Amino acid sequence: MSTPDDPGRGSAEKRLPWWRPELGLALVVLALGGFVVVGTLGVSAAASQLGIGPRFFPMLVGGAMILIGLCYVADVLRGGRGDPEENEDVDLDAPADWRSVGLVSGVFLGFTAVLNVLGWIIAASLLFFGLSVALGAEHRLRAAGVGVVLGITTYLLFVKGLGVTLPGGLLRGVI
DSSP states (O other), X not given: OOOSSOTTHHHHHHHOTTOXXXXXXXXXXXXXXXXXXXXXXXXXXXXXTTSOOTTHHHHHHHHHHHHHHHHHHHHXXXXXXXXXXXXXXOOTTSOOOHXXXXXXXXXXXXXXXXXXXXXXXXXXXXXXXXXXXXXXXXXXXXXXXXXXXXXXXXXXXXXXXXXXXXXXXXXXXXX
């Protein structure tokens, strides 16, 4: 039913009384959890001495996402609603910053496009730099330096610390 505060809501509720944005988010979480679990089933590698292999954490995360998604779907179907943003320092009437959304999306897509060619260190450095510039970094030289440090640090943590193989790319013989 339409109210004076919300004149357009009544027509949407008459068309799809069960559909709300919260249900859409719940279904996305559920689908992503299923995607992670199904994708992890294809991973084959030997387990460590502790019996924990490369499937353990992705299955744990995917299973948790499925459980959370199911609980969220049940809550929404029983009438649960998201809390309004009351205490946040956010202007709810301000338009979305689609330029930043597009730039961040483009940086991530560019990262995935060049990762295998350039390798982790270079691609991740460009990713961190690109994200900082897209989100408003004022000092680009500093952002570039931090990007390189983060690219090298994450590479060393994953490859040397955890034994995860990351693409070497252009630095394959050097690292």
